Amino acid sequence: MTGIEIDGRVVSPEERAFGLSVSDILLGDALSDRLSNIVELAGDCPRLRFICVRNDSMDPSLFSAVVAVAAGTGLGLVLESADPVCLRSAIASTPGSTPLLCVTDPDRIGETAVLSAVTSCPISVPGSDTESLMDNVDIAESNGATGIVLCPGYTNMKDCLEINTDLQRLEAEHSFPQACHPIMTRTWSGEYALSVASVSVMRHGALIILDDLDRDGCRVLQALMDDFRALHV
Amino acid sequence: MRLPRTSRRPCPPLEEICLGCGDYVAGGAQSLPFLDLDGARRRRPLVFGQVTDDLASYPSLAADMFSGRQTDPVEWAVMWKEIGADGVWIDLRSGDSDIVRRICDRTRLPVAVSADDEVLRDVSDIDGSTMILIGRDHAYDGPSGVHAVAFGGETADDIAERCSAAESRDINSIVIDLGGFSVDEGVSRSVALSEDVRRRALSGDPALRHPTMCSTVHCWDRGFPDARVASMWEAEAALTAMLAGTDIVIMRGPGAADMARVYGEELADL
Numbered sequence: 001m002t003g004i005e006i007d008g009r010v011v012s013p014e015e016r017a018f019g020l021s022v023s024d025i026l027l028g029d030a031l032s033d034r035l036s037n038i039v040e041l042a043g044d045c046p047r048l049r050f051i052c053v054r055n056d057s058m059d060p061s062l063f064s065a066v067v068a069v070a071a072g073t074g075l076g077l078v079l080e081s082a083d084p085v086c087l088r089s090a091i092a093s094t095p096g097s098t099p100l101l102c103v104t105d106p107d108r109i110g111e112t113a114v115l116s117a118v119t120s121c122p123i124s125v126p127g128s129d130t131e132s133l134m135d136n137v138d139i140a141e142s143n144g145a146t147g148i149v150l151c152p153g154y155t156n157m158k159d160c161l162e163i164n165t166d167l168q169r170l171e172a173e174h175s176f177p178q179a180c181h182p183i184m185t186r187t188w189s190g191e192y193a194l195s196v197a198s199v200s201v202m203r204h205g206a207l208i209i210l211d212d213l214d215r216d217g218c219r220v221l222q223a224l225m226d227d228f229r230a231l232h233v
Numbered sequence: 234m235r236l237p238r239t240s241r242r243p244c245p246p247l248e249e250i251c252l253g254c255g256d257y258v259a260g261g262a263q264s265l266p267f268l269d270l271d272g273a274r275r276r277r278p279l280v281f282g283q284v285t286d287d288l289a290s291y292p293s294l295a296a297d298m299f300s301g302r303q304t305d306p307v308e309w310a311v312m313w314k315e316i317g318a319d320g321v322w323i324d325l326r327s328g329d330s331d332i333v334r335r336i337c338d339r340t341r342l343p344v345a346v347s348a349d350d351e352v353l354r355d356v357s358d359i360d361g362s363t364m365i366l367i368g369r370d371h372a373y374d375g376p377s378g379v380h381a382v383a384f385g386g387e388t389a390d391d392i393a394e395r396c397s398a399a400e401s402r403d404i405n406s407i408v409i410d411l412g413g414f415s416v417d418e419g420v421s422r423s424v425a426l427s428e429d430v431r432r433r434a435l436s437g438d439p440a441l442r443h444p445t446m447c448s449t450v451h452c453w454d455r456g457f458p459d460a461r462v463a464s465m466w467e468a469e470a471a472l473t474a475m476l477a478g479t480d481i482v483i484m485r486g487p488g489a490a491d492m493a494r495v496y497g498e499e500l501a502d503l
Contacts, residue, residue, distance in 0.1 A: 134234050158499055161476070162270055169239035176237060191465060195496055198469055202424075202476050216462045220416060220469050228473070229421040 019050025055081035113143035122147030252343030260444030277497030
């Protein structure tokens, strides 16, 4: 599986990375505290290379403002929104960077892929199961997406195990073109999220985005990403 | 979009053993771990809790989690049963095999015992419960009675050789000891060994068809500031071991053991 460059950082199953999220409804001190906390954790855990800005507000101007502040941390950016209009606005606030565009509304993958083609930003393609994910990759590719990351929609760690294995076999055993992209895992907060992230690392995941993880959890994930090498699929 | 088939046909089940009073089964895999895609059996790995009669070599950080009951190995084992462990690993240093007998009687859980050879000879006479006998520093080669004996090695070839040699003796059943798992630079070696054993067994290597076990207890030796952090590392090590195909995981922390059991249940879709 080849890697992908996201905002100047190469990500692949051999060069794994993770990121933590910040919501665009945070303001003022709450925002700067959250960003400082992530930057401090990244100093301790070098594989924490990304900040994911979540467009909870659904407001393009709020989203852009938080993205511009997050860009100042020096970490890579992942932009998550249901609305490509908000993504377009946010990209404009960070000239020179090529963040990963995560559209959470599967019906708007085509629009987001066009945005990816225009801005040279890679796109993460969602899908609730392997088949819909492959269909959505087809849409993204036919609309000219610059680079693609697969983002399966897991509901738990079992899903992560099954879908990641399925995707890996499609690539490794069948050279199925739509599956030949790095896998991103989007998960939640705390110890269960850490366990989902761990399953992903052990089953071909390249990029993990968590809502939140404390310092101890980040260290566990860092160690696993550093040391784990799988043999079989 | 029509996708190529990625599932694999299940293999004939690997060997399984009944432990304890016959109500716990380990092994019997017929696919790579947990994969519904390949028709995995809905069976989770067993989680054993550690008990020792030598607290001097046991970290106080972990001891504090057992509310004083760790001072009596039998009470300690009963506590493991109360918190849901599937079995007990007794690290028997004193040589008092009666401790093993009393733990079997009180808990009726499966038991694995690590001890010197002469102690294991005494333990092998205990009946009514099928145990796993683990030699200290080397494989136990004495009489084993109705019990299973653990054999390990540095590589799958080593293990296969020892298991083949053991099969020519009068041993009731064999458990493959994969050694320690922890989330550090040794994890790749542990995973490689475990996956290699499982893959070769599924491919038909008769010497490696036995259930496997490993330990995560040494995760606690890293000098963690508190039990919560140690438990987190141990639970992740157990998850790694289970995903690599281990059938029995021996654990030190009760919180970590609980997490491992829940993870196993979810992965096995129970």
